[in-house]
Amino acid sequence: xxxxxxxxSNKVTEKGKYVELRCDPISGHTALYWYRxxxxxxxxxxxxxxxxxAADDSGLPNDRFFAVRPxxxxxxxxxxxxxxxxxxxYLCASSSQRGGQFFGPGTRLTxx
Amino acid sequence: GENVEQxxxxxxxxxxxSAVIKCTYSDSASxxxxxxxxxxxxxxxxxxxxxxxxxxxxxxxxxxxxxxxAKHFSLHITETQPEDSAVYFCAASIGGSQGNLIFGxxxxxxxxx
Numbered sequence: 001x002x003x004x005x006x007x008x009s010n011k012v013t014e015k016g017k018y019v020e021l022r023c024d025p026i027s028g029h030t031a032l033y034w035y036r037x038x039x040x041x042x043x044x045x046x047x048x049x050x051x052x053x054a055a056d057d058s059g060l061p062n063d064r065f066f067a068v069r070p071x072x073x074x075x076x077x078x079x080x081x082x083x084x085x086x087x088x089x090y091l092c093a094s095s096s097q098r099g100g101q102f103f104g105p106g107t108r109l110t111x112x
Numbered sequence: 113g114e115n116v117e118q119x120x121x122x123x124x125x126x127x128x129x130s131a132v133i134k135c136t137y138s139d140s141a142s143x144x145x146x147x148x149x150x151x152x153x154x155x156x157x158x159x160x161x162x163x164x165x166x167x168x169x170x171x172x173x174x175x176x177x178x179x180x181x182a183k184h185f186s187l188h189i190t191e192t193q194p195e196d197s198a199v200y201f202c203a204a205s206i207g208g209s210q211g212n213l214i215f216g217x218x219x220x221x222x223x224x225x
């Protein structure tokens with residue numbers, strides 16, 4: 001079956017701009033996670049959805065970051081007023097009730 | 113806050129040898145421990161996981177052990193092959209197997225033919 005997909009694969013933007021990153025989870029997976037990964041580091045948790053609601057958003061670094069999952073499937077991560085420090089690979093993962101998080105290919109965000 | 117320490121940061125072995133990567137975690141409530149393999153420029157790939165009610169799990173050449181008392185868990189790869197070369201990450205869950213994961217910093221494994 002199809003795995004987790006993310007679009008775009010690459011995004012280059014200027015400091016101060018707004019960006020949206022999209023994640024399509026594996027069909028039927030109820031849980032969806034956003035992480036970000038900087039070079040040479042492990043993924044860092046941002047937010048986790050169970051269905052449509054955010055079960056844990058404690059990893060969002062500040063109020064410029066926001067994510068939604070309105071129908072319990074596709075999710076969008078939104079970053080306002082981007083800063084150079086936001087540059088990273090943003091990874092999405094999904095899991096079923098049985099557990100085990102499966103990652104998408106990521107979106108590489110570069111803020112100039 | 114919760115923390116996962118991973119050692120070593122780099123590991124070089126000869127093809128056919130075994131490789132062991134060790135992790136410790138801080139949160140005694142963690143109960144799910146997956147391991148991921150990440151090749152350069154690719155997504156992290158789940159290779160094996162273990163839950164806190166089990167002490168050891170094996171899948172072909174890969175095994176994971178868990179010591180809950182000491183808050184240690186380890187990945188063992190036997191008969192290593194060049195295609196095992198990658199960065200390996202351990203992780204510990206917060207709040208069950210569907211909770212968010214705290215990752216270690218990774219181990220770069222190089223298997224020399």
